[in-house]
Amino acid sequence: MNIRVLGLGNVLMSDDGFGPYVVRVIDAFYDMPENVQIIDAGRPGLDLAPYLIGADVVILIDTLTKAGTPGDIHTYDLGEIVAQSSEPLLCPHDPGIRAALLRVSRAGEGPSHVLLIGVVPEWEATGVQLGPALREAVAPAIGLVVAELERQGAAPSARLVPRTPETWWQRGSDKRTPAGTTV
Numbered sequence: 415m416n417i418r419v420l421g422l423g424n425v426l427m428s429d430d431g432f433g434p435y436v437v438r439v440i441d442a443f444y445d446m447p448e449n450v451q452i453i454d455a456g457r458p459g460l461d462l463a464p465y466l467i468g469a470d471v472v473i474l475i476d477t478l479t480k481a482g483t484p485g486d487i488h489t490y491d492l493g494e495i496v497a498q499s500s501e502p503l504l505c506p507h508d509p510g511i512r513a514a515l516l517r518v519s520r521a522g523e524g525p526s527h528v529l530l531i532g533v534v535p536e537w538e539a540t541g542v543q544l545g546p547a548l549r550e551a552v553a554p555a556i557g558l559v560v561a562e563l564e565r566q567g568a569a570p571s572a573r574l575v576p577r578t579p580e581t582w583w584q585r586g587s588d589k590r591t592p593a594g595t596t597v
Contacts, residue, residue, distance in 0.1 A: 416454050418469045418525075419559060420455045422462075422476040422511075425583040429484075429535035429548045430457075434474040435581060436555050442579040443556075445571035450563060462470035462514035471566050472525040473559055474511065477535040484536035485547030488556055527566070531558050542583045 421437030423430045434454040441452045466472055478488060481561055496515055503530070518524035533555060536545035544552075563570055 415449055415470045415566065415568070416468055416565065417450045417471040417473070417566060418542060419450065419452050419473045419563075420462075420465055420475070421453070422455050422457065422474060422517070425581075426540065426542060427538050428541040428543060429545050430477055430538045430587045431542070432477050432533055432544060432548050432551070432555075435544060436475045436559070437578070438579040438581055439552060440556055440559060440570075441574055442577040444560070445573055446563075446567045450568050450570070458514075459510040462510045463518050466514055466525055466575050467521075467523045469525045470520045471527045472529075473562055474528065474530045475555060475559065476511075476530065476532050477538070478532035480532070480534055482534040483547075484534050484545065486534045486550040487551055487558070488532050488534075489558065490530040490532065492525070495528060495530055521550055527560075529562050531555050545576070 419437060419440065421433035421435070423433040425431035425434050435450050446452060455462070455467060458465065476487065480488060482488075491525065495512055496519075498512055507589050515524060515528065533548060533551045536547045560570060
């Protein structure tokens with residue numbers, strides 16, 4: 415079974431960088447089974463399809479356009495994502511997610527299981543730091559990813575010596591570690 419964990423977002427737009435930040439922290443703190451790929455996909459939009467082709471399971475981490483309290487985490491499965499109409503958009507990267515899933519499904523190459531872990535952003539403006547509410551949401555989002563990987567029979571193992579997350583966009587800025595983690 416081929417599993418991909420994709421962090422979506424623009425790391426130069428503050429809270430929009432949540433997905434890439436989470437996958438970088440996961441990569442620093444966990445060793446993954448051979449069949450699991452951790453990918454910082456950036457902001458692919460309609461170019462998301464190549465990341466989906468050949469995957470059996472896809473876990474997406476992104477911000478949501480949903481109203482709510484900043485830092486609130488919501489999850490959606492494949493059926494819920496494709497059932498969304500084009501308005502209102504589920505994520506700032508739509509119609510890319512829904513359209514890409516539908517496109518690869520029609521070609522018979524899409525994942526059979528998808529989980530979107532989305533967080534309500536506090537702000538999305540030029541900047542390289544996550545806001546306080548999203549920093550607090552990092553550890554719970556990681557917990558959801560790890561739990562889903564365990565459900566899929568691909569449990570990660572915690573690194574004996576965690577690495578510092580490779581957050582290149584934060585070099586020279588005030589680096590912060592996510593709540594509930596140590597570096």
